[in-house]
Amino acid sequence: MSIFIILYCVKVNVLSTVIGIQERRPSMDMTEFEFVVPKVVQQLNPTDCDIFVIKFMQLWSNRGLPRIIANDKVIKYREKLLTQLIMSPKNEVRENVYQSMDQ
Structure with a gap:
């Protein structure tokens, strides 16, 4: 999975927490991804x-x-x-x- 998808998922999670929206979506296990810097x-x-x-x-x-x-x-x-x-x-x-x- 690309870093852009990961960043989008993090952004959605942060925004939903900040504005109090609880969306129904599967949680992501971030340990499945290899992070490349x-x-x-x-x-x-x-x-x-x-x-x-x-x-x-x-x-x-x-x-x-x-x-x-x-x-x-x-x-x-x-x-x-x-x-x-x-x-x-x-x-x-x-x-x-x-x-x-x-x-």
Whole structure:
């Protein structure tokens, strides 16, 4: 089971306790899971954490990270992400971006 599902389950349990909702759901035995704490590179400034998190999620598999996230490539990571977002067929304002670039 992925760490994201575990975090969701913990979040639901905490929220239901805080607001007093008792949901009927099976309890989870957390001893069944292997917790993995990967060694990751720390960003060198307080502004790149978003790119590091996105890159981590892109690279992560249950076997760990296939390669390190390089501090010296953060600008390239940002450019690639921006290009993917603009060029995505799901970007409903893609044409507006193209038009503003021509001006």
